[in-house]
Amino acid sequence: MATRSRLQRAAKVRTMYVFIIPGLLFFTVFAYLPMLGNIVAFQDYRPFKGIAGSRFVGFDNFARIFTDPELFQALTNTLVIALLLLLFAFPAPILLALLINSLMSPRLKRFIQSVVYLPHFLSWVIVISIWQKIFGGSGALAHVLADLGVHGFNLMSDPDTFKFLVVAQSIWKSVGWGTIIYFAAISGIPQELYEAAAVDGAGSWKRTWHVTLPGIMPIVSLLLILEIGGILNVGFEQLLLQQPAVGKDAAQVLDTFVYFRGILGGDWGLSTAAGLLKGIVATVLIIAANRFAKRVGGSGVF
Helix, strand or coil: CHHHHHHHHHHHCHHHHHHHHHHHHHHHHHHHHHHHHHHHHHEECCCCCHHHHCEECCCHHHHHHCCCHHHHHHHHHHHHHHHHHHHHHCHHHHHHHHHHHCCCCHHHHHHHHHHHHHHHHCCHHHHHHHHHHHHCCCCHHHHHHHHCCCCCCCHHHCCCCHHHHHHHHHHHHHHHHHHHHHHHHHHCCCHHHHHHHHHCCCCHHHHHHHHHHHHHHHHHHHHHHHHHHCCCCCCHHHHHHHHHHHCHHHHCCHHHHHHHHHHHCCCHHHHHHHHHHHHHHHHHHHHHHHHHHHHCCCCCCC
């Protein structure tokens, strides 16, 4: 009876399942089926021999991961950049959404939203070119500093500050787009709560702290879990384009390591093992973050 009841409910919403099919096919073809290729992580893979003809080496590629100094450097850079992004880039859309929401003029709100949304639609090639024209060795800021007697300024090629530069670029490009979800969450907060807080004498800051923030916390919790799950994805294009200027020691991350060692270098087994290990770590992190969110009273993702 239970199975028949489920089938009856599914028949009533069959149109919705039709809309699900394209997305399901997309992830099946481009995400789930390619996962079968992870068998390469356990082989001494040779493209001309194929998966069936390549020698099986067990966990040798994983053992090589922990003795490869270049991979250790890439992992260190990935974790440092990921932590900086989590500390600075993740809260930025929340703060910007709260700031814009506090403005009284709807016209000013729309103007600021349009301005901060724009960088999201620019490719990383254009973004880095813009930053090069401003902060590079021949950029506008370098010329201004040279007129003031400070020569040799080139923020775009300084490996010591590169990780903070990556975070600043990510914030500039994505902060506006990230506010969309928070604006939607803020708009769903009942207006009666703000009116009741105002009657009780709460000012703008207190209404934000005691009404707005608690109202958007479920969305913040959900996005934080998803952010932690993808914490090791720190921007392949962004770092690949800037690596020649600052060097591998500063800009080599797991994604660029897999690209250079696997696709360009031909060490398919080691690079696949590194990518698989990255996926396992991300899965563990998102499960742990989801359980933590539920323990502190959140709803979690699943």
